[in-house]
Amino acid sequence: MKPNAIVIGSGFSGLSAATHLASQGVKVTVVERNDQPGGRARIWKQDGFTFDMGPSWYWMPDVFDRYFEAFGKSTSDYYELKRLDPSYRVFTADDVLDIPASYDELKALFEAREPGAARQLDKFLDEARTKYDIGMRDLVEKPGHSLFEFTDLRTISSAFKLQIFKSFRKHVYAHFKDEVIRSIMEFPVLFLGATPQKTPALYSLMNYADIQLGTWYPMGGMHRVVHAMHDLAREQGVEFQFNTEVKSIATRKRLTWGIQTHSGSLESDMIIGAADYHHLETLLDNPELKNYTESYWDKRTMAPSSLLFYLGVNRKIDGLEHHNLFFDAPFDPHADAIYQSPRWPDHPLFYVCAPSKTDDSVAPEGMENLFVLIPLAPGLADSQEMRQEYFNRVMARLEERIGTPIRPHITVYRDFAMNDFVNDYHAYKGNAYGLANTLRQTAFLKPALRNKKLDNLWYAGQLTTPGPGVPPALISGKVAAQEALKTLRYGNYN
Numbered sequence: 001m002k003p004n005a006i007v008i009g010s011g012f013s014g015l016s017a018a019t020h021l022a023s024q025g026v027k028v029t030v031v032e033r034n035d036q037p038g039g040r041a042r043i044w045k046q047d048g049f050t051f052d053m054g055p056s057w058y059w060m061p062d063v064f065d066r067y068f069e070a071f072g073k074s075t076s077d078y079y080e081l082k083r084l085d086p087s088y089r090v091f092t093a094d095d096v097l098d099i100p101a102s103y104d105e106l107k108a109l110f111e112a113r114e115p116g117a118a119r120q121l122d123k124f125l126d127e128a129r130t131k132y133d134i135g136m137r138d139l140v141e142k143p144g145h146s147l148f149e150f151t152d153l154r155t156i157s158s159a160f161k162l163q164i165f166k167s168f169r170k171h172v173y174a175h176f177k178d179e180v181i182r183s184i185m186e187f188p189v190l191f192l193g194a195t196p197q198k199t200p201a202l203y204s205l206m207n208y209a210d211i212q213l214g215t216w217y218p219m220g221g222m223h224r225v226v227h228a229m230h231d232l233a234r235e236q237g238v239e240f241q242f243n244t245e246v247k248s249i250a251t252r253k254r255l256t257w258g259i260q261t262h263s264g265s266l267e268s269d270m271i272i273g274a275a276d277y278h279h280l281e282t283l284l285d286n287p288e289l290k291n292y293t294e295s296y297w298d299k300r301t302m303a304p305s306s307l308l309f310y311l312g313v314n315r316k317i318d319g320l321e322h323h324n325l326f327f328d329a330p331f332d333p334h335a336d337a338i339y340q341s342p343r344w345p346d347h348p349l350f351y352v353c354a355p356s357k358t359d360d361s362v363a364p365e366g367m368e369n370l371f372v373l374i375p376l377a378p379g380l381a382d383s384q385e386m387r388q389e390y391f392n393r394v395m396a397r398l399e400e401r402i403g404t405p406i407r408p409h410i411t412v413y414r415d416f417a418m419n420d421f422v423n424d425y426h427a428y429k430g431n432a433y434g435l436a437n438t439l440r441q442t443a444f445l446k447p448a449l450r451n452k453k454l455d456n457l458w459y460a461g462q463l464t465t466p467g468p469g470v471p472p473a474l475i476s477g478k479v480a481a482q483e484a485l486k487t488l489r490y491g492n493y494n
């Protein structure tokens, strides 16, 4: 008889884990509490608008390519990708900069702001490319069980090139003096959930991803990727149970034997928990079997939560590109409000996505689909009053910068913040992006991929290796599935 597995959660990591297991002959059931796949990347449709509720940046296309290739498919079998040009627009305090997709044009832009910056960019990106190649080849697909995985000769000899112990900020500041260039170079680190000061310079690999690999958009929206992975999973035989909340993970001695849901129990030979790690541990029927204590979690540096607005606007809005970063206030005080002294920031930086600039299918004709994101400290007290106050603050800034009123033209409105992350995804402290990629939370220092007291329970997703973001979630699911397959002793679980 085929061995069977349960995957808890149908976000990117759960879809990846399930598909990898199924492709190796395991009978897989994915159990998801929400009514659709995608997790934080699910969609919301209203009055002809289709909103991606979470990710909007399609970076590292090579990771998606490899994902589909592993099953004999290609991304183009499922969706059409478009490279965005400009990659994104940056609103600084007194300027508006479009970051061109062309590397030569970007160098010219840097050089015009700071003589010598073009050559510095070449140097910076040469190193970044080396880190990206080493990272993809030797690091991200390691399960992170222990330091010894990283002590083979090739990895050690690569280590000094990776600049693990240097801060990202120092690395950027050593290359560039212009404040705007510095903030453009530091921007990709925001995806990793920590400040540039706390992020290892290793992650300049993200600049390589940004500048050289490019910003892409799957026509139809980011959820096209979710649908593609969901289709592929079903082609591999994976079954899905939506609207099914896992209430507990049932254990006996060193094994789990299944789950309890609100509608009954489901047995399995192994489980991959691809929901938020902290929540999964609270589901264990015996708390002694948790990998980590509450105080462990409390000491982690979580990636930010977010206040999000999904806006349907009944007219076209000039002055915006597909991706727009409002870096018109200094980042450090906002970062302080996220990481050091959690509070609502005085002058928040924010991001506006207008996918209807690229894609007619996400808004009715002549209208605009807007998504606004303000990063906030996880665990912050959340209230409708604060959401409204910040809505008005950022919309006033946005309207002033582009010289167009938007608020009178909003016909569809939804806000989403910490409380919703908790209610909809069981997110620890309402985090949006999981666990920050700080030095002390990298590789084997992250929450472990396997349960140390149970032989057939693994974890996947943005709170374990390799970290937050869609490409890492795909990799995390794959690595968890590989580890599960390695230790699977068929028929030995009674």
Ligand SMILES: Cc1cc2nc3c(=O)[nH]c(=O)nc-3n(C[C@H](O)[C@H](O)[C@H](O)COP(=O)(O)OP(=O)(O)OC[C@H]3O[C@@H](n4cnc5c(N)ncnc54)[C@H](O)[C@@H]3O)c2cc1C
Pocket: 008, 009, 010, 011, 012, 013, 014, 031, 032, 033, 034, 038, 039, 040, 041, 053, 054, 055, 056, 057, 058, 059, 244, 245, 246, 247, 274, 275, 276, 279, 306, 308, 373, 424, 425, 426, 432, 433, 434, 460, 461, 462, 463, 467, 468, 469, 470, 471, 473
């Ligand atoms: C607003 C926002 C913007 C982002 N932008 C980007 C971006 O532009 N690019 C990028 O690469 N990344 C981005 N990210 C990060 C990226 O979306 C995540 O890292 C990734 O989607 C996480 O996938 P996951 O599988 O780990 O978790 P999730 O997507 O959270 O999936 C976990 C699933 O488990 C389910 N679940 C939880 N508890 C239970 C239970 N008890 N029973 C059953 N099911 C349960 C949840 O409903 C959920 O569907 C963004 C995230 C957010 C929130």
